[in-house]
């Protein structure tokens with residue numbers, strides 16, 4: 241398959257239809273890693289087959305697990321009850337979650353592994369994970385990727401988490417599984433809890449306590465994991481793109497089925513509703529230990545809002561697409577307390593500000609946030625994505641409702657989290673080519 245150098249979204253008629261969200265990226269990484277740490281078979285339904293996840297699948301294979309693809313989204317991991325010494329470098333591609341969680345998991349075993357990734361991942365901060373893992377006893381060479389880690393002989397850690405990050409929390413908890421004594425992570429602002437929700441399915445006991453100033457997750461080291469069956473729910477972060485198009489293209493009605501509704505992930509939906517979005521959820525049910533539902537977005541007249549900074553953790557990946565929809569809202573949408581956006585796959589504040597400005601939208605950038613002044617959106621720009629999938633998809637959605645077409649570069653990177661995005665948007669009637 242040849243990968244185009246550009247993708248263009250053109251303004252067109254209303255979008256309509258029902259689609260399925262791809263499997264959740266966070267849960268897909270976790271099930272592969274826990275399956276590899278466990279003894280026996282883990283059968284997975286609905287695994288995201290994005291490039292980030294395929295990199296994690298190859299990584300756990302390198303650590304000794306047997307990984308088989310049984311069919312579309314159906315995978316089997318046969319774990320060896322722990323990670324084995326890998327041969328060669330563990331290439332995590334573009335995936336921050338993949339590398340940070342793998343480092344945490346690998347830290348518990350007496351093995352040495354070199355982790356690497358693409359140009360974007362090599363720039364991202366790793367000290368936030370290698371710091372606490374080193375306190376537990378793991379050893380590291382290098383501050384940014386490539387990093388060589390030697391694990392084993394860990395002791396448990398009491399960790400007060402300043403940055404609300406599920407990647408840091410999860411890395412520490414996964415290391416804690418093979419540490420001596422208790423590991424406790426205190427979070428003043430709770431981050432996504434998929435690791436905590438999934439561990440009990442693998443037979444791990446942990447305790448979650450609401451304290452006055454934080455949520456504490458505690459587990460005792462030395463607990464074996466046993467393979468299990470996991471159904472991966474639909475990714476709300478991916479569902480956000482077709483839903484956003486539904487909200488901003490006049491006359492549209494788009495339903496995304498099977499979207500995970502974990503309250504630590506749905507800050508965007510809450511924000512859209514505050515902006516006046518006609519967003520409804522039907523058919524609420526459980527899948528893989530998470531509540532899911534079918535989410536419908538109808539074209540809505542939106543108005544700007546101030547997004548509470550304390551909501552950031554529950555929508556940190558969604559600010560780019562929120563900014564795209566805010567461009568069509570009446571008035572200003574103020575997004576603050578989101579400095580973390582600058583250390584994602586790209587500096588997402590800078591790239592959204594640049595892309596929206598190129599499309600004729602007024603944006604004020606701040607060190608830890610930005611404000612989008614909505615109204616009529618001209619479009620008519622070619623946007624630089626720095627290989628960031630969410631920057632690309634956000635601008636393509638914007639292009640469907642702007643006055644003129646919007647193009648993005650490096651569209652191949654969309655497949656890191658949302659393979660089939662273009663076909664799905666076309667199926668809804670979106671002019672993306």
Ligand code: S3P
Pocket residue numbers: 265266267337404405406407408410431432556557580
């Ligand atoms: C993720 C946590 C978030 C998020 C990332 C996925 C996870 O990162 O941005 O896309 O699966 O744990 P941080 O934990 O660094 O905020």
